[in-house]
Amino acid sequence: MSILRYDDAMSLRIALLGLLSVSGPASGYDLTKKFETSINYVWQAGHSQIYPELAKMAADGLITVEPEGPRGRKIYTITREGTDELHRWLVERVPTDPVRSEGALQAFLLPLLSAPEALDVLSRLTAAAETRLADLRALRATKLALHESDQWKIGYYALDLGIRHALTTIDWARHTAAEIDPGSA
Amino acid sequence: MSILRYDDAMSLRIALLGLLSVSGPASGYDLTKKFETSINYVWQAGHSQIYPELAKMAADGLITVEPEGPRGRKIYTITREGTDELHRWLVERVPTDPVRSEGALQAFLLPLLSAPEALDVLSRLTAAAETRLADLRALRATKLALHESDQWKIGYYALDLGIRHALTTIDWARHTAAEIDPGSA
DNA sequence: TCCAGACATGTCACCTTTTACATGTCTGGC
DNA sequence: GCCAGACATGTAAAAGGTGACATGTCTGGA
Numbered sequence: 001m002s003i004l005r006y007d008d009a010m011s012l013r014i015a016l017l018g019l020l021s022v023s024g025p026a027s028g029y030d031l032t033k034k035f036e037t038s039i040n041y042v043w044q045a046g047h048s049q050i051y052p053e054l055a056k057m058a059a060d061g062l063i064t065v066e067p068e069g070p071r072g073r074k075i076y077t078i079t080r081e082g083t084d085e086l087h088r089w090l091v092e093r094v095p096t097d098p099v100r101s102e103g104a105l106q107a108f109l110l111p112l113l114s115a116p117e118a119l120d121v122l123s124r125l126t127a128a129a130e131t132r133l134a135d136l137r138a139l140r141a142t143k144l145a146l147h148e149s150d151q152w153k154i155g156y157y158a159l160d161l162g163i164r165h166a167l168t169t170i171d172w173a174r175h176t177a178a179e180i181d182p183g184s185a
Numbered sequence: 186m187s188i189l190r191y192d193d194a195m196s197l198r199i200a201l202l203g204l205l206s207v208s209g210p211a212s213g214y215d216l217t218k219k220f221e222t223s224i225n226y227v228w229q230a231g232h233s234q235i236y237p238e239l240a241k242m243a244a245d246g247l248i249t250v251e252p253e254g255p256r257g258r259k260i261y262t263i264t265r266e267g268t269d270e271l272h273r274w275l276v277e278r279v280p281t282d283p284v285r286s287e288g289a290l291q292a293f294l295l296p297l298l299s300a301p302e303a304l305d306v307l308s309r310l311t312a313a314a315e316t317r318l319a320d321l322r323a324l325r326a327t328k329l330a331l332h333e334s335d336q337w338k339i340g341y342y343a344l345d346l347g348i349r350h351a352l353t354t355i356d357w358a359r360h361t362a363a364e365i366d367p368g369s370a
Numbered sequence: 371t372c373c374a375g376a377c378a379t380g381t382c383a384c385c386t387t388t389t390a391c392a393t394g395t396c397t398g399g400c
Numbered sequence: 401g402c403c404a405g406a407c408a409t410g411t412a413a414a415a416g417g418t419g420a421c422a423t424g425t426c427t428g429g430a
Contacts, residue, residue, distance in 0.1 A: 008385085009287060009386095011285075011287055011290055012386085012387095014290060014294075015290060018290075018293070018294045018297065021297060022297070027407095027408075027409090028408080028409070028410095029407065029408050029409075032408095039293060041284055041289075042284055042285075042286060042289035042290050042292070042293045043284070043285055043286075043289075043290055044283050044284075044285065044387090045386095045387080046387085046388070046389085047408090047409080047410085048387090048388080048389080048390090048410080048411080048412090049386080049387065049388085051409065051410060051411095052410085052411090069408095070395080070396070070407085070408090071394080071395045071396060071407055071408050071409085072394075072395075072407095072408060072409060072410095073407080073408060073409085074408090074409080086294075086297070087297070087298075090291060090294055090295075090297060090298055090302075090306065091298070091302055091305070091306065093287065093291070094309065094313070095286070095287035095288040095290075095291060095310070095313065096287060097286050097287055097288050097313075098229050099226055099227055099228070099229075099347070100196070100227075100228055100229065100417095101227060101228075101280070101282050102194060102196055102278065102280035102281060102282055103280040103282050104226075104227035104228075104343050104346060104347070105196055105199060105200060105203075105227050105228055105280075105343075106275060106278070106280060107227070107342045107343040107346050108203070108224060108227045108339065108340050108342070108343035109199075109203045109271075109275055109339065110275075110342050110343075111336065111338040111339050111341070111342075112203065112206060112207070112271070112272070112275060112339070113272075113275055113276070117275075117276055120276070121275065121276065124279065125280070128279070128280065128282075151296065153296040154293065154294065154296050154297070155293050156296070157292045157293070157295050157296075157357075157361050158289050158290075158292040158293035158295075160357060160360075160361070161289060161292050161354070161357045162284070162289070164353045164356070164357050165350060165353055165354075167353075168349045168350055168352075168353040169346070169350075171349070172342075172345060172346045172349050175345075176342050176345070193415085194416095197416085197417095212377095212378075212379090213378080213379070213380095214377065214378050214379075217378095229417090230417080231417085231418070231419085232378090232379080232380085233380080233381080233382090233417090233418075233419080233420090234416080234417060234418085236379065236380060236381095237380085237381090254378095255377085255378090255425080255426070256377055256378050256379085256424080256425045256426060257377095257378060257379060257424075257425075258377080258378060258379085259378090259379080285387095
């Protein structure tokens with residue numbers, strides 16, 4: 001039993017434990033792929049961050065390594081300790097989530113611009129949100145179609161949350177554009 | 186005319202330029218306060234990040250320093266170059282906004298928990314969103330009441346966006362709780 | 371007069387994240 | 401047989417961000 005009280009976030013660790021817990025043993029390469037294609041709408045990391053973190057996690061006993069597959073491939077498996085740690089984080093951790101958004105910063109400073117400029121910025125923000133919305137919906141469609149195990153719901157709720165947030169952003173932009181230039185509504 | 190193409194975000198710089206542009210000359214201490222009380226719902230920074238950044242910005246000619254007020258106080262004023270830089274960022278910069286949210290990560294991994302545990306996590310996320318909603322609404326009320334200059338709208342749209350996002354999160358949590366345990370709806 | 375507390379600036383160590391560099395293996399198609 | 405491209409792992413420098421430490425000044429109220 002570790003004495004950690006989650007004063008620090010260690011979200012990368014949790015994300016990796018989560019993926020290993022759901023999909024079973026995997027290599028750093030596999031996990032990097034999953035970061036790109038699945039969990040990336042809640043957390044991101046590249047391989048240069050993932051490989052060293054996996055090494056530390058193995059040293060801490062949260063996962064084990066099966067070295068030397070085909071191409072120097074290393075397979076990581078979550079341990080009982082790792083599973084416990086993950087569970088405890090999910091149940092106990094109070095999320096901090098400081099907002100740090102360039103888009104919101106542009107929204108904040110929008111009144112510094114002329115009306116036409118502001119409308120341009122808003123349509124750019126709308127376009128970005130629409131792209132994101134389309135991406136998330138495509139992902140959800142794929143997820144629903146595949147539907148393999150009983151664990152298919154992993155990521156589903158977060159996907160739904162992301163879709164709702166994108167819709168909200170689009171709505172906000174339309175509303176704000178109408179407020180800035182009633183004619184363009 | 187600088188040749189920067191905003192490949193890097195430099196949002197802290199922009200936030201500081203924005204505050205200096207709107208409220209006029211200010212000290213690092215003043216700006217730190219404004220980060221705490223006003224812009225903090227779109228970007229955060231402590232004085233240990235702000236002081237060195239102001240020094241760099243002065244070296245880059247974006248602001249000037251009037252040294253030695255009452256208590257070693259230094260007053261920074263935005264220059265023409267700084268104003269231009271700010272304007273160009275607002276008009277040209279395409280926001281990146283990678284999502285990195287502990288709350289969304291918990292949502293992602295929610296199906297790893299039992300129904301009662303998941304409902305607990307959801308009510309914690311709801312409580313956090315409600316607190317944030319209350320904070321943002323209080324801020325908006327203050328803003329609307331004061332209403333001093335014609336520049337009072339700075340931050341207003343971002344505040345609206347934040348409120349909408351908080352409402353969306355609360356809605357999502359209610360919906361998700363009902364999906365996990367139809368009885369608790 | 372003293373002193374708590376706001377005012378005010380700064381540094382440093384540490385952690386996380388990004389980007390670039392560096393290297394090597396296996397497979398499928400031409 | 402070769403070679404492009406996916407597979408696979410790593411390191412390192414730099415930038416961004418957090419938290420603690422360090423120091424000193426001014427003001428209002430007891």
